[in-house]
Amino acid sequence: MAKKYKxxxxxxxSDAIDKATWEKLTEQFWLxxxxxxxxxxxxxxxxxxxxxxxxGHVFGGLTLLDTVQSEQGMAALRKDVIxxxxxxxxxxxxxxxxxxxxxxxxxxxxxNTPEEIDEIFDWSDSEEFLQNxxxxxxxxxxxxxxxxxxxxxxxxxxxxxxxYSGFFTPLYYLxxxxxxxxxxxxxxxxxxxxxxxxxxxxxxxxxxxxxSEKKQQDMKDWLYNFLYELYDNEEKYTHLxxxxxxxxxxxxxxxxxxANKALMNLGxxxxxxxxxxxxxxxxMNGISTSTANxxxxxxxxxxxxxxxxxxxxxSDYNVKDPNEK
Numbered sequence: 001m002a003k004k005y006k007x008x009x010x011x012x013x014s015d016a017i018d019k020a021t022w023e024k025l026t027e028q029f030w031l032x033x034x035x036x037x038x039x040x041x042x043x044x045x046x047x048x049x050x051x052x053x054x055x056g057h058v059f060g061g062l063t064l065l066d067t068v069q070s071e072q073g074m075a076a077l078r079k080d081v082i083x084x085x086x087x088x089x090x091x092x093x094x095x096x097x098x099x100x101x102x103x104x105x106x107x108x109x110x111x112n113t114p115e116e117i118d119e120i121f122d123w124s125d126s127e128e129f130l131q132n133x134x135x136x137x138x139x140x141x142x143x144x145x146x147x148x149x150x151x152x153x154x155x156x157x158x159x160x161x162x163x164y165s166g167f168f169t170p171l172y173y174l175x176x177x178x179x180x181x182x183x184x185x186x187x188x189x190x191x192x193x194x195x196x197x198x199x200x201x202x203x204x205x206x207x208x209x210x211x212s213e214k215k216q217q218d219m220k221d222w223l224y225n226f227l228y229e230l231y232d233n234e235e236k237y238t239h240l241x242x243x244x245x246x247x248x249x250x251x252x253x254x255x256x257x258x259a260n261k262a263l264m265n266l267g268x269x270x271x272x273x274x275x276x277x278x279x280x281x282x283x284m285n286g287i288s289t290s291t292a293n294x295x296x297x298x299x300x301x302x303x304x305x306x307x308x309x310x311x312x313x314x315s316d317y318n319v320k321d322p323n324e325k
Contacts, residue, residue: 008084018085021199025092028195030188032103035181037110043178044111050244055179056112058166058241060124063104065163068138070097073155076141077200080148086203093196100189107182129237133162136230149211152204153223153266157230160197160262161255165238168251168283175282183286190287201265208267220268227259227271250280 013019044052074094081087108117124130140146140154167186174183208216234255242248257279260270276284 006084008088010085013085014083015085017199017202018083018089021089021195022085022092024195025089025096025192028188028191029096031099032106032185035106035184035188037107037181037185040179040181041111043173043180046178054241054245055169055173055182056108056116056120057123058169059104059107060120061127061130061237061241062163062166063101063121064124064130064134065137065158065166066097066101066104068134068141069155069158070094070101072138072141073097073158076151077148077155079144080151080207082203082206089199093199096192096196100192103185103189107185111182127240129233129240132233133158133230133237136233137162147219149204149207149219150222150226152200152207153226156197156201156204156262156265157227157259159193159200160265161227161259162230162234163193164258165234165241165251165255167287168247168254171283171286172247172280174286175280187286197262197265201262201267205267223263223266223268224271227263231255231259250283254279254283 010019044055047055074090074097078087078090081090108120112120137154137158140151167190170179170183170186173179174187208219211219235252238251238255239248242251253274256272256274257276260272260274263270
């Protein structure tokens with residue numbers, strides 16, 4: 001008998017987190033073309049050559065990593081879904097990762113010359129420490145022999161940790177009232193990544209609970225070693241980007257803080273001593289996607305209105321199972 005296919009039924013959801021996450025992500029939908037990046041050209045012209053180089057190249061790195069997430073990441077995670085609704089959520093995430101990657105090109109095309117854009121992409125396609133990140137993560141995604149839970153760890157580390165060496169720059173400028181529309185794009189991306197990392201981390205925790213105590217401990221040992229490996233490379237990448245403008249140590253503090261957030265998404269204990277209090281307060285204010293004093297989510301760009309939404313919180317996952325009586 002030929003294989004039968006099952007239609008997805010959103011009126012019967014076995015994991016309420018799938019439905020809650022789908023609703024959160026669709027509420028947050030946005031496109032880069034709705035944000036007037038050209039309004040930042042005046043600010044851009046006030047930056048010296050070193051700072052312009054930094055902005056262009058951090059976005060070049062982010063473009064590469066979002067490309068990995070959209071082209072390899074979600075395809076790998078879809079092979080191990082538990083529910084049809086999880087597949088739908090991953091499809092949404094994959095599309096938005098493509099939106100993120102395209103958004104950087106919108107910034108480039110507005111602020112940079114064609115020659116500068118070519119140089120940025122040549123750099124991102126060849127820079128050693130950036131490529132180390134992409135190759136390590138994508139290699140895990142594409143290797144069918146890798147434990148599916150390890151692929152989820154790789155995804156969360158990329159979403160909640162490795163992106164943040166790039167995010168520091170626009171958040172820093174936002175705090176100094178520069179490149180505000182560029183920062184709008186980054187804060188919209190941050191808002192998405194907050195949900196993505198929390199959701200995939202939740203799915204990791206579900207899977208880990210099904211393992212024996214010994215296998216759970218083996219997984220924990222592996223993920224901390226993996227984090228050390230990624231952080232060692234990230235230190236070198238950060239020096240490459242930020243030494244010329246003197247921000248390196250502040251960025252490394254920010255990265256360690258977000259590495260701890262990634263571990264928390266995976267249900268693990270923090271590794272580094274860095275807390276929010278150690279991060280540059282201007283950058284921390286920027287990373288808070290629900291601050292009342294910068295509510296551009298309800299009005300992004302000229303004539304574009306989006307519903308009132310805020311970043312995903314842990315408490316958002318305390319959802320009653322709709323099948324409970």
